[in-house]
Amino acid sequence: MLPAPAPSASRGDIVLQPNYFTSSVYVRALRDDISTLILRYHEAYAQTSMKPFTLFKTVWLQMGWNWLHFKVFDHRSRQTFLEVTARMFLERTVRTEAPFTRAVALFSLYIFFYTQIKDPIPALRSISNIPIPYDHYLSLTTMPECLATPHLAPLQPHARHLLSRLFKDRVFFILPKSDLGAMNPRELPRELYVEDGFGFSDVAAQKRKGRPPRREKGKMARMALEELEEWVSRPGPSNAGGENLAEYQAAKASMMEALSKDPTFSCEDLTQTVLERLEAAGRSSGKSELGLELVREALADGEGIFHLLR
Incomplete structure (x- = not known):
């Protein structure tokens, strides 16, 4: 009997580290891809009478989302990859999003969770729970009610069925309310990629909360003065100055x-x-x-x- 295949310990394989999936490189790209998925499905939904969930699976496959689970195989990195990806889908189901967006995000989360690679040889990491703040969980339970309009009514029974399956399987791991910051990491992205030539303080997203230090105040004042002088002396047909x-x-x-x-x-x-x-x-x-x-x-x-x- 042949032994089960296993990675060679003598070869130095390059793997993505877990912090890659919590960084801006992955998080921002995935958010853009999810927005594109929602847009593509909305276009298809408006042009066909196919069953909504069947249509969504077709769009999912056409865009290659079924290959997402093969992105990483290392145990530590895969754990973070699965948790962050599920969280990115889940964040589009919040009450502040449009009802159609919430439904599509739920479809995505459902397919991503239930198409995990189970019991492979060699073993591959999978997740059995998805953390969710309590207030977000409550809004998720009432999501089908916002799909009662004539245009969105076909999505309502599918959303109800998917939620009932997720609740029955106890997929969601309920955390304290979102304003208590119980998610780990608290905010995404956690690590921000800075291109060469830019300092840490030059990135707008890196501004710390609270009062700025005296040095930063002076820098901001000088920049404002230079911009004002440039605006006053700016030539052109509008004669801004x-x-x-x-x-x-x-x-x-x-x-x-x-x-x-x-x-x-x-x-x-x-x-x-x-x-x-x-x-x-x-x-x-x-x-x-x-x-x-x-x-x-x-x-x-x-x-x-x-x-x-x-």
Whole structure:
């Protein structure tokens, strides 16, 4: 009897690491592919009277999604690959998505989960559960109700049947609510690919939450000033530096004229109010602001705060 085939331990095979499947390289590409799948199925759904789920399986095969399970065979990497891919399908079934999108994402999740390669030789990793936040699970149970419109009604019985099969097989592993961040990893993508020539701080997606540090504030201020100078001096048929300024001055003059006709309006009172608030803010922060001095000068000159607007 011949032994079962097994990978050679002496050969250094190159395998995809698990963090590849949680990185932006895989996650963003898969999200785009799922959007394309939804679009293709929507086009086919509008042009044929074939049974919805049968039609979806046809589109699935035509686009080559049936080969997705052969992407990776290493146990550690395959575990992450299956979990992340199922999560990407599941995220399109949330309540904020369009009803048609939710139904197609459910079809995709069902086929992907139940077409896993089972009991191969050598053994191949598969998943038996899909983690899902509790609030997402509740919205999933009521998803068929949003398919009651005439255009989507053919999808409703299929969605009901697929959900009942998933619930009966206890596929979903229910986690705490999504706002508690119980998913692992908490957000996808977890690792962001940065092309050569760009620093970590230059990637917009990498901005940290909260107040930016002083160095970043200075950098942002310099960039804003350079962009403003470039905009003012920009040549061209629109004459951005001159024509836009003239429009602004005309709008300002119109506003001042309208305010001057209002007997309840006082530019001096408004300036005094702004000055008091700036002084209160300066006392609470313990810093001297240039804007405070400018408002004081405007109040002393009798021209008011609108004089500061060019």
